[in-house]
Amino acid sequence: KAGVTQTPRYLIKTRGQQVTLSCSPISGHRSVSWYQQTPGQGLQFLFEYFSETQRNKGNFPGRFSGRQFSNSRSEMNVSTLELGDSALYLCASSLGGQYNEQFFGPGTRLTVL
Amino acid sequence: GNSVTQMEGPVTLSEEAFLTINCTYTATGYPSLFWYVQYPGEGLQLLLKATKADDKGSNKGFEATYRKETTSFHLEKGSVQVSDSAVYFCALSSIIQGAQKLVFGQGTRLTINP
Numbered sequence: 001k002a003g004v005t006q007t008p009r010y011l012i013k014t015r016g017q018q019v020t021l022s023c024s025p026i027s028g029h030r031s032v033s034w035y036q037q038t039p040g041q042g043l044q045f046l047f048e049y050f051s052e053t054q055r056n057k058g059n060f061p062g063r064f065s066g067r068q069f070s071n072s073r074s075e076m077n078v079s080t081l082e083l084g085d086s087a088l089y090l091c092a093s094s095l096g097g098q099y100n101e102q103f104f105g106p107g108t109r110l111t112v113l
Numbered sequence: 114g115n116s117v118t119q120m121e122g123p124v125t126l127s128e129e130a131f132l133t134i135n136c137t138y139t140a141t142g143y144p145s146l147f148w149y150v151q152y153p154g155e156g157l158q159l160l161l162k163a164t165k166a167d168d169k170g171s172n173k174g175f176e177a178t179y180r181k182e183t184t185s186f187h188l189e190k191g192s193v194q195v196s197d198s199a200v201y202f203c204a205l206s207s208i209i210q211g212a213q214k215l216v217f218g219q220g221t222r223l224t225i226n227p
Binding site: 101106 | 145149157162164208210214217218219
């Protein structure tokens with residue numbers, strides 16, 4: 001069974017640009033969660049989607065948005081990039097129940113210059 | 114709100130040494146508790162979990178016991194190997210609107226010297 005895949009793995013952007021990251025969950029998983037990992041703030045929850053609906057959102061500005069498609073693939077978008085958005089963005093998929101394990105992808109390393 | 118406090122690193126040990134990484138939590142209700150491990154250049158892998166008080170999670174020689182009275186979930190291993198070098202994260206799950214959200218500690222970088 002293929003794991004969670006994220007594309008691209010590395011990305012370099014400049015301030016003010018926007019970026020779209022993609023996550024393909026494990027086959028059969030309907031929930032996708034996104035996390036931001038930085039040295040200063042650690043791992044922080046961004047949002048979670050289940051069957052194309054956002055069920056949960058973390059404490060991030062509106063520049064961070066996401067969506068999920070009918071095949072459960074998810075994208076997250078960051079507009080008007082700031083230097084502080086440089087981070088490793090991890091997505092995790094699960095079956096979607098309260099106690100189901102989350103499986104993480106390798107992450108997308110975003111650098112904002 | 115829910116939070117996890119984890120022993121600050123980095124931690125450096127010699128091979129075959131005993132490992133303890135402390136983790137305490139603050140939460141309403143009865144969250145599930147997890148330890149995740151992150152190897153260089155990779156995402157997170159679930160190492161072990163416990164879903165209720167007094168449960169012991171174990172995997173690959175690592176163990177952690179869910180202690181409700183001390184709100185702790187300390188990670189232990191009796192004899193570490195060089196291959197255990199990684200960053201370890203303690204986490205708890207919050208359930209909001211039926212969805213599981215993980216709250217992580219800051220992570221502890223572990224280096225094992227041969």
